[in-house]
Amino acid sequence: MAEYAAHLTSVADQARPSFFEVLAQESLTATLRPALSHFLKFIAEKNPGSYGWMFRYGDEIYALLDLILQNYFLAKTNGSFSENFYGMKRVPIKCSGPSVNKLSRREHLKSLAFLVFVPFIKLKLDKLFAKWKEGSRSGSWSNQSGMQKFQRVYIRIYPFIHMSWEGTFLLYQMRYLFQGINCHSPYMHLSGLKLVYLTPDDVLPEVSKAQRGTHPSTFQMKLLQGSKSLLGFVAFCLSQGLSVGVFFLQFLEWWYMYGDHQAQLAFTALPIPQPPKDELQSDVKHLLPENKSRCPLCQRKRTNDTTLSTSGFVFCYPCIFNYVQNHRCCPITKYPTSLDQVVKLYPPSD
Structure with a gap:
């Protein structure tokens, strides 16, 4: 990378990255998830039946790809993808200089856990809080079930946990x-690592190491080496593709925001579409009640009418919110739907 050349003359007392460089690499990491989410939403809208599940499980797909990517960079460069992109690597906190030694297995696993698994769990906890908060109903404590009581306690204490979490990072x-x-973060502290600049020994190719390698003599060894080479090639292609594509992430973000804004402006000018009855699956045809005042999901008279901008069908607010939260689609048309497309209806008061 071009950034490496700026640090080839760094010495031990100058190996500490600046605060702004650390924030830049963290911002790059935070940009990758929305980019993948936009991509999955795009292909799901093109073919909901075949690719709708990819949008619903977007968090899991991102976590899997992130695990492969971060594991590759930690093994090859002693740093995450974004850290390596900005010319940094990880070394033990007690290390006085930019050591060229590889991370130990324990440090490698800790880094993976705090780069992939802990943020994934935190994301799920945030979404669970939003889901339960929107679907919560007031009532007597004694008349509620054990699960409802747990949800109320979770809704009350989680904002303080989140505030403490963010305050610790700050x-x-x-x-x-x-x-x-x-x-710079509790993740690094718990991993026992810190960030330093890459050194010339890290950047220059290790030609001698490749020359010292021996050729496998058995079929099993050849197969093992081929498998490792294939996995390394896939990870390398993924990393290089991200390295090139990262320059276009800001443009993609602006493009999608602009496109969403234009779609919202044009939405009210479009005629109300006819329900795509020919695309309705057999297991959802029974959802359409004959009485138009009933909710298609609970089959009872609607309360707090809410519609989906993707299809125009009207439901009870708790019913459709929980369904979209769990399935990411319209229950009637199966079109990909997000919570932003859940619109409450407020009839004029008498």
Whole structure:
């Protein structure tokens, strides 16, 4: 990368990355998830029947790809994808200089856990809080079930947990800014690692290592080496593709935001579409009640009428919110739908 050349003359006391470089690599990591989400939404809208599940399981797909990518970079460069992109790597906190040694297996696994698994769990907890908060109903504590009581407790205490979580990251960043600590986040502290600049030994190709390699003599060894080479090639292609595509992420973000804005402006000018009855699956045809005042999901008289901008069907707000939250599609047409397309209807008061 071009960024590497700026640090080839770095010495031990100059190996500490600046605060702004650390924030830049974290911002790059945060940009990758929305980019993949937009891509999955695009292909799901093109063919809901075949690719709709990819949009619904977008978080899991991103976590799997992120696991492959981060594992590859941690093994090859001692740093994550974004850290390597900005010319940084991970070394033990107690290390006085930019060591060229590889991360130990324990440090490697800890880094993977805090790069992939912990953020995935945090994301699921955030979505669970939003789901339960929107679907919560007030009532007497004694008349509620055990699960409903747990949801109420979770809704009450999770904002404080989230505030403490974010406050801890802010505290670490402020201490790092004023050089009070060597690691910029609690993740790095718990991993026992810190960030330093890449050195010339890290950047220059290891030709001698490749020349010292021996040729496998058995079929099993050849098969094992071929499998490793194939996996490494896939990870390498993925990493290089991301390295090139990262320059276009800001443009894609603007493009999708602009497109969504234009679609919202043009939405009210479009005529109401006819229900795509020919595309309705047999297991959802019974959802359409003869009485138009009933909710297609609960089959009872609608309360707090809510429609979907993707299809125009009207439901009860708790029913359709929970369905879209869990299935990411319209229950009638199966079109991909997000919570942003759930629209409450407010009839004029008498």
